[in-house]
Amino acid sequence: MPAQRTLRQVAPVTGIGLHSGQKVSIALKPAPANFGIRFLRADLGVEIPAHVSCLGGAQQLQTGLRKDNASVETVEHLLSALTSLGVDNVLIEMNQAEVPIMDGSAAPWVYLIQAAGTRELAAPRRTIEILSPVEVRDGDKRIAVYPSKDFKVTYTISFDHPLLRHQEKTLDITEQVFVDEIAPARTFGFLKEVEMLRQRGQALGGSLDNAVVIGETGVLNPLRFDDEFVRHKMLDAIGDLALLGAPIRGHLVVQRGGHALHTAFAAELLRQPDAWRYVDASAPAAAPVAARVPARQPAR
Ligand SMILES: [Zn+2]
Numbered sequence: 514m515p516a517q518r519t520l521r522q523v524a525p526v527t528g529i530g531l532h533s534g535q536k537v538s539i540a541l542k543p544a545p546a547n548f549g550i551r552f553l554r555a556d557l558g559v560e561i562p563a564h565v566s567c568l569g570g571a572q573q574l575q576t577g578l579r580k581d582n583a584s585v586e587t588v589e590h591l592l593s594a595l596t597s598l599g600v601d602n603v604l605i606e607m608n609q610a611e612v613p614i615m616d617g618s619a620a621p622w623v624y625l626i627q628a629a630g631t632r633e634l635a636a637p638r639r640t641i642e643i644l645s646p647v648e649v650r651d652g653d654k655r656i657a658v659y660p661s662k663d664f665k666v667t668y669t670i671s672f673d674h675p676l677l678r679h680q681e682k683t684l685d686i687t688e689q690v691f692v693d694e695i696a697p698a699r700t701f702g703f704l705k706e707v708e709m710l711r712q713r714g715q716a717l718g719g720s721l722d723n724a725v726v727i728g729e730t731g732v733l734n735p736l737r738f739d740d741e742f743v744r745h746k747m748l749d750a751i752g753d754l755a756l757l758g759a760p761i762r763g764h765l766v767v768q769r770g771g772h773a774l775h776t777a778f779a780a781e782l783l784r785q786p787d788a789w790r791y792v793d794a795s796a797p798a799a800a801p802v803a804a805r806v807p808a809r810q811p812a813r
Contacts, residue, residue: 528613
């Protein structure tokens with residue numbers, strides 16, 4: 514029976530924040546069952562759970578959490594790696610607000626977690642099983658989740674740029690698929706926006722070492738996948754949904770999403786408790802929705 518997991522040992526690393534440009538020391542530490550994923554601003558003595566209830570700020574370029582006077586920023590790539598590698602319980606200790614960007618992907622976090630190793634705890638893993646569709650729309654942006662026996666993501670991006678007008682991808686997200694197909698995909702940005710971001714004090718730590726930069730006619734650094742952009746959006750969505758506090762069993766479908774839409778959706782899902790239920794990961798998937806309809810309450 515799938516049990517909750519934590520790290521086998523402490524995993525420390527240093528890096529710089531993409532937006533702050535500041536050097537940060539971070540350590541992933543083993544935690545007990547039902548602890549969940551929590552950040553600790555060691556410099557402020559404040560613990561911040563990785564949960565939608567702690568979302569703070571506009572969530573435009575990154576996903577940030579806030580509690581009391583403390584915040585943690587750019588949490589999504591690390592959360593994506595932790596949840597995809599089945600790390601349910603971990604304390605993430607930091608001495609600065611922003612999680613280091615590393616190479617702009619989740620691959621360095623995968624490496625760090627795998628190097629530390631994981632171990633089982635004496636408690637079953639709890640999963641969110643989707644029972645009926647939930648959707649959030651914002652103009653031409655859309656995100657929805659549908660019942661599915663496994664976690665699956667379909668992502669579509671459309672930009673007004675010749676290099677990435679339209680990319681769509683669907684993947685069943687197992688640990689191995691995440692490691693091979695999603696984790697290496699890097700953050701991307703448009704060259705023409707870099708100067709504007711810097712004037713606003715953002716992207717100060719950004720460089721060709723940690724982001725794919727898209728110019729007018731081509732990318733400034735070699736791609737890891739032809740469709741690296743849509744893969745990175747999948748990475749972001751998985752990390753943002755980790756703020757639900759439990760892995761999801763359902764099919765996530767996103768069109769033109771971003772952190773604001775992903776996180777708004779996570780919050781909306783928790784506001785619709787009729788649309789899902791917690792199950793131990795060992796429990797079989799529920800019967801098809803149609804077979805269960807008579808037993809369900811009428812729609813409101
Ligand atoms: Zn990202």
